[in-house]
């Protein structure tokens with residue numbers, strides 16, 4: 001199989017199926033300002049954020065938020081500036097205290113905890129990474145990385161040893177004795193990450209950790225984070241306002257507006273089924289090629305040849321359906337490859353009789369796993385005259401993806417419905433023509 | 443011209459006098475203890491400054507100028523200044539004045555830094571202290587001499603008391619500002635890792651506010667020097683008294699020499715304390 005497949009083998013290891021919820025947020029409100037409770041009363045409760053601010057001077061930071069974040073999930077909070085992302089993520093460790101509602105982590109209610117319990121909880125369960133790094137400039141890189149452990153009261157030797165290991169994990173070996181001020185932004189954020197990881201917390205909170213970095217470094221850090229997450233399997237809550245970052249990293253995305261959650265979904269759901277105009281606006285320049293998977297757009301293969309039925313049957317079938325070639329599977333429905341009229345005719349013309357279609361008449365094809373994103377299909381499409389077969393881990397054929405399907409699903413949603421309709425009509429005609437030119441394969 | 447009606451009078455002066463005499467009557471022991479502590483500290487510093495002879499002080503301060511301020515020429519300048527002070531015949535007076543200043547600054551910091559911290563961490567404390575500090579800084583310095591005189595009589599202690607009160611606002615103010623302007627994320631980071639409020643203070647807020655606090659210390663020291671000179675009016679022996687005498691006797695030359703000595707001291711103290719704040723800023727960058 002191809003490289004594409006191997007890469008995807010890794011990605012399937014992501015635990016989006018594990019169902020244990022780690023963080024549960026219920027009916028959480030945050031109102032900034034004097035006497036915030038009154039805003040929750042029925043007089044103001046249903047007014048918009050601006051109206052509330054005008055009438056009471058209070059600012060609604062979060063309005064009736066309900067979220068559930070699963071263990072091991074990479075959860076993204078996204079929204080425009082002022083939509084309440086930072087407020088929400090700070091709520092999770094009560095750096096900001098909610099005005100009402102409950103926050104449960106591992107089943108424990110954070111909102112009713114005493115201050116002591118809360119500090120203990122922060123020390124043992126969380127690591128946080130900040131947009132501007134939040135490092136302590138008067139401490140060395142090593143001391144910064146060890147800070148969480150110091151707060152916890154872990155003796156010097158042990159905490160330095162641990163901090164060294166995490167610094168190594170983030171690629172900062174050899175920088176221990178420098179001061180943060182002499183490091184580049186990317187490296188400072190690595191220190192921030194090392195500090196958060198040193199405690200080995202279950203949950204990582206990251207508030208726009210890569211926003212301050214330039215694009216190249218940023219992409220590199222994202223890739224490394226993905227890699228790290230594959231290894232560590234933390235629960236990550238990650239704030240960003242960069243859609244591409246969200247799509248690349250997130251298992252699920254919650255979109256916030258004016259302190260409210262407008263949509264929660266997988267990257268694919270967000271891009272393909274935006275809940276309203278606000279989300280639509282967000283995902284407008286998202287490339288579906290980055291979120292849609294082969295599995296989500298594939299269709300069942302129209303004609304299949306069964307190896308055990310023999311070459312004659314296959315040839316008859318192809319001729320009657322006016323097809324030049326088709327995929328061949330065995331009894332276990334495993335994909336063997338593709339064979340065509342010419343191959344079969346050549347085979348039948350030879351002396352040797354075959355009860356099944358022999359391997360010599362079957363050409364190998366490149367196949368992909370169902371969760372391969374469309375972007376990764378492009379190189380295959382470009383050097384492949386057949387539709388792409390989609391197989392599961394056991395090489396069983398699941399369906400096929402044609403070039404048409406790929407381009408149809410990544411063409412942006414049309415602004416004007418009528419125009420779109422007219423266009424698709426002519427398009428389908430053109431496509432139908434192209435299809436028949438292609439020789440009507442499968 | 444229409445005069446302000448005589449009928450409308452507010453006897454504020456009388457009230458304050460009454461309050462003062464009440465304090466004097468009832469808090470006598472308290473002031474005695476405070477006076478005693480202040481006196482011991484200043485005597486300690488005096489002992490130190492007069493015990494170490496001039497030929498050690500001069501190179502020592504020269505070295506400090508070179509190493510701390512960063513240029514050997516500054517060190518040389520300091521040495522020349524100190525030498526001139528000695529040549530004017532004011533060495534002992536200068537040392538007395540210096541010990542008064544340093545002892546006062548010591549107390550000002552002892553009071554000022556905790557108040558600054560309180561003010562930074564508590565908005566209500568800030569809203570109460572701010573107008574008081576504003577008032578203190580606009581009040582003419584002589585005014586502080588009056589209660590000092592009443593509580594402690596004549597001499598070093600009242601001069602120092604007035605100095606401490608007069609010089610304390612800058613360090614309070616700049617400690618407050620310093621802590622409040624510490625990078626929010628650094629403080630949040632510390633809290634996020636479960637730091638107690640004490641840990642946040644000592645691990646993050648104070649170290650990061652240090653440059654600002656140092657500027658406060660510099661200003662407090664300069665104000666203390668100015669006030670100690672004025673404090674001579676109520677009997678603290680030192681350079682101020684020399685100036686005062688020179689004025690009374692219209693001895694321009696003597697007054698000039700004493701004045702120059704004060705200026706030299708001011709320059710040296712200013713440069714050295716300023717170098718501390720600069721140094722810290724560099725470290726934090």
Ligand SMILES: Nc1ncnc2c1ncn2[C@@H]1O[C@H](COP(=O)(O)OP(=O)(O)OP(=O)(O)O)[C@@H](O)[C@H]1O
Pocket residue numbers: 032033059060061079080081082083084085086087088241
């Ligand atoms: N301490 C505060 N006092 C008053 N209002 C606040 C406070 N903190 C946040 N807000 C308000 O709450 C709302 C949400 O702010 P928040 O910082 O959570 O937004 P955000 O989504 O993180 O935005 P950004 O992308 O700019 O970081 C904003 O309207 C903001 O003005």
Ligand SMILES: [Mg+2]
Pocket residue numbers: 085086087207
């Ligand atoms: Mg924010």
